[in-house]
Amino acid sequence: MYLKKIALTLASVALFWACSTGTTDSTEPTPQPGNAGSTDRKAMLANLADNIILPSYANVKTIFDAMQTKADAFAAKPSPTSLTEFRRAWATAYIEWQKVELFDVGPAENHTLRYFFNIYPANTAGIEENIVTGSSASLDVPSSYPKQGFPALDYLINGLGSTDEAILTKYTTASDATKRIAYLKRITGQMNTHFTTVYSEWTGGYRDTFVNCTGLDAGCSTSKLVNGFVLHYERYIRSGKIGIPSGAMTNGVMAPEKVESFYKKDLSLTLAKTAHQAVVDFFNGKSVKTGQEGPSLKTYLNGLGARDSRTGTALTDIINAQMAISAAQLNALKGNLYDEVKINNSAVVQTYTEMQKAVRMLKVDMTTAMSITITYTDNDGD
Amino acid sequence: MTGTETSPAPLAVFRVAFGLMMFGSIVRFWSKGWIEELYIKPAFFFSFYGFEFVKPLGVWTYGLFAVCGISALLVAVGLFYRVAAVGLFLSFTYIELMDKSTYLNHYYFTSLVCLLLIFIPAHVYFSVDAYRRPALFADRIPAFYPNSLKLLIAILYVYAGLAKINSDWLLHALPLRIWLPARNDTPLIGYLFNYPWVAYVFSWVGCLYDLSIPFLLWNRRTRPWAYAAVVIFHGLTALLFPIGMFPYIMIVTALLFFDWEFVQRSGSCPAYRSHGDTVRRTVPLYTPKRLTRIAFTLFFIGQFLLPFRYWLYLGELFWTEEGYRFSWRVMLMEKAGYAQFTVKDDRGKRMVVNNTEFLTPLQEKMMSTQPDMMLQYAHHLRDQFAQRGFRQPGVYVDSYVALNGRMGKPLVDPTTDLAKVRDSLAPKTWITPFDDEIHGF
Numbered sequence: 001m002y003l004k005k006i007a008l009t010l011a012s013v014a015l016f017w018a019c020s021t022g023t024t025d026s027t028e029p030t031p032q033p034g035n036a037g038s039t040d041r042k043a044m045l046a047n048l049a050d051n052i053i054l055p056s057y058a059n060v061k062t063i064f065d066a067m068q069t070k071a072d073a074f075a076a077k078p079s080p081t082s083l084t085e086f087r088r089a090w091a092t093a094y095i096e097w098q099k100v101e102l103f104d105v106g107p108a109e110n111h112t113l114r115y116f117f118n119i120y121p122a123n124t125a126g127i128e129e130n131i132v133t134g135s136s137a138s139l140d141v142p143s144s145y146p147k148q149g150f151p152a153l154d155y156l157i158n159g160l161g162s163t164d165e166a167i168l169t170k171y172t173t174a175s176d177a178t179k180r181i182a183y184l185k186r187i188t189g190q191m192n193t194h195f196t197t198v199y200s201e202w203t204g205g206y207r208d209t210f211v212n213c214t215g216l217d218a219g220c221s222t223s224k225l226v227n228g229f230v231l232h233y234e235r236y237i238r239s240g241k242i243g244i245p246s247g248a249m250t251n252g253v254m255a256p257e258k259v260e261s262f263y264k265k266d267l268s269l270t271l272a273k274t275a276h277q278a279v280v281d282f283f284n285g286k287s288v289k290t291g292q293e294g295p296s297l298k299t300y301l302n303g304l305g306a307r308d309s310r311t312g313t314a315l316t317d318i319i320n321a322q323m324a325i326s327a328a329q330l331n332a333l334k335g336n337l338y339d340e341v342k343i344n345n346s347a348v349v350q351t352y353t354e355m356q357k358a359v360r361m362l363k364v365d366m367t368t369a370m371s372i373t374i375t376y377t378d379n380d381g382d
Numbered sequence: 383m384t385g386t387e388t389s390p391a392p393l394a395v396f397r398v399a400f401g402l403m404m405f406g407s408i409v410r411f412w413s414k415g416w417i418e419e420l421y422i423k424p425a426f427f428f429s430f431y432g433f434e435f436v437k438p439l440g441v442w443t444y445g446l447f448a449v450c451g452i453s454a455l456l457v458a459v460g461l462f463y464r465v466a467a468v469g470l471f472l473s474f475t476y477i478e479l480m481d482k483s484t485y486l487n488h489y490y491f492t493s494l495v496c497l498l499l500i501f502i503p504a505h506v507y508f509s510v511d512a513y514r515r516p517a518l519f520a521d522r523i524p525a526f527y528p529n530s531l532k533l534l535i536a537i538l539y540v541y542a543g544l545a546k547i548n549s550d551w552l553l554h555a556l557p558l559r560i561w562l563p564a565r566n567d568t569p570l571i572g573y574l575f576n577y578p579w580v581a582y583v584f585s586w587v588g589c590l591y592d593l594s595i596p597f598l599l600w601n602r603r604t605r606p607w608a609y610a611a612v613v614i615f616h617g618l619t620a621l622l623f624p625i626g627m628f629p630y631i632m633i634v635t636a637l638l639f640f641d642w643e644f645v646q647r648s649g650s651c652p653a654y655r656s657h658g659d660t661v662r663r664t665v666p667l668y669t670p671k672r673l674t675r676i677a678f679t680l681f682f683i684g685q686f687l688l689p690f691r692y693w694l695y696l697g698e699l700f701w702t703e704e705g706y707r708f709s710w711r712v713m714l715m716e717k718a719g720y721a722q723f724t725v726k727d728d729r730g731k732r733m734v735v736n737n738t739e740f741l742t743p744l745q746e747k748m749m750s751t752q753p754d755m756m757l758q759y760a761h762h763l764r765d766q767f768a769q770r771g772f773r774q775p776g777v778y779v780d781s782y783v784a785l786n787g788r789m790g791k792p793l794v795d796p797t798t799d800l801a802k803v804r805d806s807l808a809p810k811t812w813i814t815p816f817d818d819e820i821h822g823f
Contacts, residue, residue, distance in 0.1 A: 004531050016813045039566055039576050041566075041567065042567070064405075146383075148554045214567040215567060216564045216565075217624070237447075249734050250732075250733070250734070251730075251731065251733065276494035303563075303576075304560075304563055305578075306787070308789045309787060309788050309789070309818075310788070310789070310818070315789075318789070359720075360720055360782045360790060361790075363720050364718050364719060364720050364782055364783070365784050365789055365790050367718060368560070368716055368717075368718035368784045368787070369560065369787060370564065371560050371561050371563075371564035371716065372564075373747065374747075375720070
């Protein structure tokens with residue numbers, strides 16, 4: 001009886017070791033694009049970096065540079081034309097930004113890029129103070145985050161008066177016009193500096209670091225990427241864009257003034273829809289350059305065979321279906337989000353509710369299937 | 383087993399190795415900044431039921447760890463052994479009782495070993511005590527003592543093995559089928575982890591290993607092979623899973639099964655040399671007293687029964703975790719959860735709680751999958767919000783938990799006001815039933 005057990009145990013151990021050190025000519029699953037599954041994380045990271053993250057950053061760079069040109073032109077000569085052009089460039093850049101905010105990994109995470117680009121609602125009193133203070137006002141402390149970036153620009157070019165003329169006088173005849181122009185230039189410069197730092201780190205070597213760190217522990221790419229991705233969807237899309245303004249998270253106390261792009265009200269829904277679509281496309285590994293899907297979180301989950309054990313439905317299908325429902329809710333909202341929060345509140349709250357279902361799937365079902373800890377802590381388990 | 387005598391060498395070797403390892407663990411814990419992070423920074427701690435008085439001591443918590451580390455060193459060298467063993471047991475157990483979210487089975491095991499060491503004369507040989515006071519020295523001791531420790535180790539393994547006899551582990555290779563692919567970038571063997579059959583091999587081998595290894599260690603003929611298996615098995619788990627000190631603790635404790643004859647023969651230890659080759663003493667003092675025997679017997683009866691206390695509850699053990707701790711259930715579950723609390727007061731005020739305001743990431747993670755911790759947290763929220771002007775606050779949780787790859791679902795009834803639920807060991811009727819079955823132990 002003992003001998004049998006011993007033999008069995010030893011045989012199993014031997015078998016295991018033989019396998020682990022033995023031949024490698026077995027039928028290794030080959031990675032394939034699209035819906036086919038693959039557990040090759042390196043291929044996934046490479047596709048995400050080369051076909052989504054880097055080209056998206058490159059797009060932002062181009063569009064942001066264009067905005068900076070228009071900002072400089074406006075600063076040099078504030079006029080109805082230069083204002084209109086600056087606004088148009090600003091809106092385009094703001095939309096493009098929604099496609100990169102979700103990459104909260106590596107340089108963007110280290111330099112907390114989001115904080116210098118998109119913390120809203122803008123602190124208008126703080127902005128006015130900074131204008132008076134001039135260049136000695138710090139733009140690098142946490143309290144300064146809502147005084148810069150796209151929301152601050154929104155205030156400065158859309159929110160200073162009820163007519164374009166009124167806004168223009170702030171930059172021409174007002175006593176602090178020079179200081180206001182200086183502040184405007186300062187914050188576009190600040191955005192440029194931070195973005196350039198992040199982008200040049202990605203192109204200057206981080207791409208390889210990113211692709212080669214294939215472990216799933218808290219310090220490595222996949223884990224950080226997934227954590228940042230889920231956090232972005234939960235906190236910055238579900239809560240920031242929809243949940244908080246709608247009052248869904250605060251006892252129904254609406255806060256329409258907390259919508260993104262508050263001074264250019266008809267832009268807020270476009271921003272939210274763009275951000276939502278970027279999340280879906282990223283999940284599916286859709287190339288920014290070709291529109292083709294490649295190795296992604298979806299193919300990785302498929303490779304792992306993640307499915308609802310009860311129905312046999314693939315987890316990725318369940319997630320994509322829920323994402324489609326959230327997107328449909330969001331797309332059904334009309335006009336501007338500010339008004340929708342006030343007059344069509346239940347539809348906005350419903351959008352939040354559907355997004356909340358997606359959050360759970362991403363945060364619990366997806367991460368548990370991948371064996372990634374969501375609130376990562378450097379600690380033992382058993 | 384109590385009548386026979388045996389060499390004190392295995393216990394002495396064990397004492398030294400265990401003490402040094404404990405000391406190393408404390409140093410590791412300290413240097414990683416975990417004392418600060420786990421016991422000083424958090425504003426709230428999850429007490430164990432009945433041990434609510436055990437709380438971290440603020441900055442004095444460092445002193446507690448210092449006492450623990452020094453005691454471990456003293457145990458290792460065998461200086462002021464009894465006092466040191468008491469100090470080690472008390473300080474270590476206190477540390478482990480401070481917060482449930484840091485509960486690990488191997489910490490519990492360590493506590494139990496420390497408790498037994500208080501009553502075990504592990505210092506009669508190869509120790510400073512025996513060198514300083516030759517009256518303490520003995521080169522034979524009752525086998526009762528090492529056998530008690532071996533029995534505890536055997537219980538740990540056998541129960542850990544029994545716990546693996548369930549349908550998730552054996553029939554579905556869960557959770558290893560989830561965990562192994564996460565390691566598919568391990569050099570050489572990593573690609574194997576993509577194949578489900580490998581997870582099955584690991585699951586079955588792991589189960590058979592746990593069930594058989596104590597017997598194989600106990601048997602003289604199989605012992606060297608068994609120890610090699612211990613080193614390989616635990617070495618592999620150390621490589622693949624983030625389980626901290628556990629593999630090393632088991633590798634060290636298994637040393638107890640060897641007789642260490644060569645240590646005694648070599649005469650290399652100072653205490654031994656000081657008494658010469660011819661001395662053979664079994665100090666009658668070390669024969670366990672009646673009271674000691676009764677205490678040990680009760681202790682082991684408790685150890686035999688405790689893991690089965692889950693039979694007193696109806697729900698699925700993995701889901702409700704009623705009776706899960708202190709039962710050697712190790713690495714059985716991939717469980718993840720999400721818990722969003724809402725506090726309401728009787729005047730219609732409502733607030734969705736941001737967990738990060740009250741809990742550390744580790745605490746939040748642990749709380750999100752364990753109903754008893756959700757209840758403790760809900761009570762804490764009730765008290766906090768009462769101070770913030772909520773009148774008669776009610777606390778509700780919207781929870782979502784996924785177990786071993788099943789799709790997530792609510793763990794707790796979202797309509798139950800947890801503020802009004804009393805904490806007790808009685809079955810928790812407010813846990814949502816697990817509408818699936820996991821067969822087996």
